[in-house]
Amino acid sequence: xxxxxxxxxxxxxxxxxxxxxxxxxxxxxxxxxxxxxxxxxxxxxxxxxxxxxxxxxxxxxxxxxxxxxxxxxxxxxxxxxxxxxxxxxxxxxxxxxxxxxxxxxxxxxxxxxxxxxxxxxxxxxxxxxxxxxxxxxxxxxxxxxxxxxxxxxxxxxxxxxxxxxxxxxxxxxxxxxxxxxxxxxxxxxxxxxxxxxxxxxxxxxxxxxxxxxxxxxxxxxxxxxxxxxxxxxxxxxxxxxxxxxxxxxx
Amino acid sequence: xxxxxxxxxxxxxxxxxxxxxxxxxxxxxxxxxxxxxxxxxxxxxxxxxxxxxxxxxxxxxxxxxxxxxxxxxxxxxxxxxxxxxxxxxxxxxxxxxxxxxxxxxxxxxxxxxxxxxxxxxxxxxxxxxxxxxxxxxxxxxxxxxxxxxxxxxxxxxxxxxxxxxxxxxxxxxxxxxxxxxxxxxxxxxxxxxxxxxxxxxxxxxxxxxxxxxxxxxxxxxxxxxxxxxxxxxxxxxxxxxxxxxxxxxxxxxxxxxxxxxxxxxxxxxxxxxxxxxxxxxxxxxxxxxxxxxxxxxxxxxxxxxxxxxxxxxxxxxxxxxxxxxxxxxxxxxxxxxxxxxxxxxxxxxxxxxx
Numbered sequence: 342x343x344x345x346x347x348x349x350x351x352x353x354x355x356x357x358x359x360x361x362x363x364x365x366x367x368x369x370x371x372x373x374x375x376x377x378x379x380x381x382x383x384x385x386x387x388x389x390x391x392x393x394x395x396x397x398x399x400x401x402x403x404x405x406x407x408x409x410x411x412x413x414x415x416x417x418x419x420x421x422x423x424x425x426x427x428x429x430x431x432x433x434x435x436x437x438x439x440x441x442x443x444x445x446x447x448x449x450x451x452x453x454x455x456x457x458x459x460x461x462x463x464x465x466x467x468x469x470x471x472x473x474x475x476x477x478x479x480x481x482x483x484x485x486x487x488x489x490x491x492x493x494x495x496x497x498x499x500x501x502x503x504x505x506x507x508x509x510x511x512x513x514x515x516x517x518x519x520x521x522x523x524x525x526x527x528x529x530x531x532x533x534x535x536x537x538x539x540x541x542x543x544x545x546x547x548x549x550x551x552x553x554x555x556x557x558x559x560x561x562x563x564x565x566x567x568x569x570x571x572x573x574x575x576x577x578x579x580x581x582x583x584x585x586x587x588x589x590x591x
Numbered sequence: 592x593x594x595x596x597x598x599x600x601x602x603x604x605x606x607x608x609x610x611x612x613x614x615x616x617x618x619x620x621x622x623x624x625x626x627x628x629x630x631x632x633x634x635x636x637x638x639x640x641x642x643x644x645x646x647x648x649x650x651x652x653x654x655x656x657x658x659x660x661x662x663x664x665x666x667x668x669x670x671x672x673x674x675x676x677x678x679x680x681x682x683x684x685x686x687x688x689x690x691x692x693x694x695x696x697x698x699x700x701x702x703x704x705x706x707x708x709x710x711x712x713x714x715x716x717x718x719x720x721x722x723x724x725x726x727x728x729x730x731x732x733x734x735x736x737x738x739x740x741x742x743x744x745x746x747x748x749x750x751x752x753x754x755x756x757x758x759x760x761x762x763x764x765x766x767x768x769x770x771x772x773x774x775x776x777x778x779x780x781x782x783x784x785x786x787x788x789x790x791x792x793x794x795x796x797x798x799x800x801x802x803x804x805x806x807x808x809x810x811x812x813x814x815x816x817x818x819x820x821x822x823x824x825x826x827x828x829x830x831x832x833x834x835x836x837x838x839x840x841x842x843x844x845x846x847x848x849x850x851x852x853x854x855x856x857x858x859x860x861x862x863x864x865x866x867x868x869x870x871x872x873x874x875x876x877x878x879x880x881x882x883x884x885x886x887x888x889x890x891x892x893x894x895x896x897x898x899x900x901x902x903x904x905x906x907x908x909x910x911x912x913x914x915x916x917x918x919x920x921x922x923x924x925x926x927x928x929x930x931x932x933x934x935x936x937x938x939x940x941x942x943x944x945x
Contacts, residue, residue, distance in 0.1 A: 384794035388661070389804070398802045404792040406664040407804035409687045412657035415649070419661025420792065422645050423619060423669065427794055445657065448650040 349373035351382040351402045358396060362562025364552035365393055367519045368432065368461060369400055371529050371550075375536040376403070381428045388417040388431035390438075393467045397432065411442025414449035417456045428539055430457040436466045439475035439499045446501075453510030453544040457535045460501055460547065463554040464573065471557030475499045478576060483557070498576060502549040506582040512544030514583040518551040520569035524579070531581070543588045551577055596777035604742040605630035605672075605769045608698055608762065609638070610777055611746030612670050617696070618644030619669035621658040623651055623677060626710045627766040628700035631672040652677040656684030656697075663693040664803045666791025668750055672698035675716055676707065678724075685759050686725030689820070690805030692790075694753035696746065697731075698762040700769035703927030712767040712851055713927040717905035720763050721879045728817055730824045732760035732831070733878040735849040739773035744780065745876070751783040752831060756823055757790075763878060765901070767851040767930070824880070833876040834885055838864065842871030844944050845889060847910050848899040849875050851930070856899050859936035866937075868944050878906070883913035890914035895943055897921045899936060919943070 348354060352373045357366040376385050382403055389397040391410035398405035408416040413431040421429045438446045438460055446458070465483055466472040473486040476498045480489040490498075506514040513535055517528035528550060535546035551573045553565035560568060596614060609631045612620070620635040636646040649655040655671045662669040673681065678699045688695055699720065703713035720733045732752050734745040746762055753760035792801050807813040837857060839845060844863075848856040853874040863870040873889065873896075875882050890896070896914060898907040898921070907922045914920060923939045925931050 383796035386665075386792050386794065395806060398800075398804060402795065402800055404795050404801045405803070406661065406792055407687075407691065407802075407806060408657065408660070409683055412653065412660075412684070415654045415657035416661035416664075418647075419619075419621070419658035419663075419669075420665055421661075422647065422658070423662035423665040423667045424793065427665070427792075444650055445654050448654060452647070 349377045351376045351385070353400055353402050355399065357400065359393065360556040362553060362555035362565055364463070364519050364550070365461065367525070368459065368550055368552065371519070371532045372430065372432065372459060373401065374529065375533045378533055379536055379540055381540065384426060385428040385430070386420050388413045388420065388429065390431055390433040392434035392437050394432045394434055394461060411437050411440070412445055413437060414442065414456070414458055415445040417458070418449050418452070418454040421454060421456050428536065430459065430536070432459040432461055434467070435460070435462045435464065435474045435476040439501055447504070447508070450505050450545045450547065451508045451510045453512070455539055455542055455544055457539050457546045459532065460549040461552050462501070462549055462577070463552040464498070465554050465557045467554045467557055478572060500577060502547065502582055505547045510545050511547060511583060512585040513538045513546040515547070515581045516549040516551070516577060516579050518569055518574060518579060520551070520553065520566040527579070541588070543585050549577070593781060594779040596779065599774045599776050601772050602739060602775050603630055603770060603772050604736070604739045604764060605700060606634050607739045607742040607775050608672065608746045609634035610775070611743040612696070613638060613642065614777060614779055615668065615747045615750040617668040617670045617750065618642065619662045619667060620671065621647045621649050621655040621669070622671045622673065623649055623655055625674045625677045627702060627769050628672050628674050628698065630769070631698060631700070652680035653684070656681040659695050660684055660688055660693060663688065663695045664792045666788040666793065670696045670698065672700065674700050674702045675704050678716065678719070682725035685731065686723070686727050686729060687805055688759050689729035689731065690727060691803050692757040693759070693803065694757050695759045696749045696753055696762070697759060698746070699764065701763065701765045709927055710766060711927050712765040712901060712930065714765065714850060714852065714901040714905070715927065716763065717878065717900070717902065720761055721881070729820060730879050732756065732758060732827065733763050734760065735763050735876060735878050736768055737850050737853045737874065739768070739771065739775050742768060743775055743777065747780055751785065754785045755783060756827060758823065763850065765851050828880040831877065832880055832882045832885065834882040835874040835876060837872040839871035839873060839889055839893070841869055842893055843869045844895045844897070844940065845871045845873050845893050846897050846899060846936070846940070847873045847875070847886070847906070849878060849906065852899050852901055855930055855933055856936060858933035859940065862933055862937045863940050868940065870940060870944070881909045881913065883909070886910065886913040887915060890918040894918045895921070895945070897923060897939060897943060899923050901925050901927065901930070
């Protein structure tokens, strides 16, 4: 009988520690499938960012370096500049990229570093217990915005993908979600495309993935998936924002 | 065998650092402009690309140190240079690199502080350099050159020592040593026997994946990791102490000074000798590991130590911790500004010389 579905080769056979209903496991799988697809496991380096994503080294069967909070894209750039034959990616959360590491993220994109950045946007600080993130929606209650995010106090949720797309250095920018099978299939294609851009040396590739955090949102898994659809996607529209067809140097 | 690369040339201290880095096989430099160290990135931005290396002017010192973290994780030699305020910004990354046991060379052509301070020579970063600087219980190898030749030689040594111990190493110079010109002989020292970098991230081909990290959450793991780091620092103290002594054999009085202050102190010592005083000079070259045992041994027969620093008193604490308990330790400090002339130090010697 033909096997049509299996664990990706570059995922270690251990259960994820992620909370029930969290999309991090799904995103790990999408990345792993892309690495398997291009048969690049043995030359791929992962950069673990600080947040729920830090345990990447427990799940991916690849070389991994851990970055300080917010600095993952700078670390990834350093790896790539040192050994250009390697494929380098990082998964950064919204606090990591949108707040403390926004300078490193922007400048990595602007330099056109040939790396892949997966931006895990769940609108909240998950690991530290549900504080307000730069991508927390207006009115959303968190442990540090107990009355709901108010733009007069906290400003507005940042749209990272739009920002990245304005930079000349970015080659591929997309925003996807994994809250239902149709979106998941599009997300899979976008992540694969991002890695393809890197293998073709097209420049900086960026995929923002809208994710759920049922634990810190105080919702069930299904309710959380619905919230992605009804509240997040309207503010963070899905789609491919930029796709370079030809590398700068061609 | 020492391998000579060039005839004697006249260069600035900062250029000597850059040449030392290239001759030591450093191919990557990441940095951010700041006075008084700009000759280092300027030289390397010109000379690294033709050698197949890379220079990136990063958006900040925070980015620089993290670019270095990534590059170092792949096992290549990489470096950054900065000056005091920029070095402060690098402390987070240095702590991570010490915790992750990554080799790296950082050059601090220090200026004066606190805050924006000024661009004159200062030794106010002694504590920051030798006590770890960032968070957590760690140490850096700290080398203090006092000539342009040493700027070159110690840069070379810093790469070797940081590889030997898988630990960050710092060159602690200052505006004076960085900016002045002196003759330099480019020469490769004898090859140090260095361990293979089997920990480096090169892609997990035919081997188990390598992990470079500083997060240890399982019970007991971090305790064990901290003791392991401690053992490394203790080994540095046994194997890699460096210092210079001048006229200490018959001395009755010792000046202790490092870096640019040691130069002025040496002249003051000569003036004191001319005046018939038996004064010697002790110059630590490794500020960490500190040459505490060498200083202790001298203090068994010499009982008067005058520490001279371009600050209000930092290394003097290490001198006090090192010497025998009946030895007297005096201090003469000059916070940033004009360097004290040798005659001023001579007056201090006269105060205590008995």
